[in-house]
Amino acid sequence: MRSTSMLSSAALAAALVAGSAGAALTQPAGDFPFGLEMTLEAPPKPGSKRIPNIEIDEKGEARVELWCKGGSGQFSVAGNTVIFVPGTIDNRACPPDRAQADDALVAALTAATTWARQGDYVTFSGGETLRFRLNTN
Template structure:
């Protein structure tokens, strides 16, 4: 009986001393919004809903779709899935395609507080964690 109580006490201390999710970790299980203005005539700004295991739901300026992040250290790989063409105006469709291509070209990531940056491709993409 005492061994069970001691074991439970050790488990409790170990669990409570485990680190909480760091603000330096990849934002699995969170939603992020691109640091960009909306396109003229629209209020939408692209956002990514990132699942706990890296699955992604993308809502772009007009299109939407899915993808998958794989992360090891500061290395990131984004593989786009199906992207829905929603009869978008040409300028928004082109911007959506360019954003998906930039996500796929990113090779590294970093996080400082609520800002996640993906870089290594032709441009650095900055996203803000949705904290509401």
């Protein structure tokens, strides 16, 4: 009987920890720029004026416009931790170099594990560092 109650207590504790961890992933961080469009700090590709940008709403749903492709995704932010899960990315008629750059950018966002904000700049870090400028005007 005692081992059953210990298992029940352990299961309850595990459920509470899992539940609070899940809640932490969906709660907005204090100064994460939800609702603002961010543009990647990078020059346009030759033959194009486009520069990738993302906009993340308060629920973490993201609109992503890349060098050529575009689509959606989901961000989870807790403290300085970030997780990006790409959704549907439209496979537009892109030149191979831009399509490859788009795929690399999505992979770099997916690999990001932390974020930081300094003024009008947001940096995502993980395997690679990506710096975005907030479009505040």
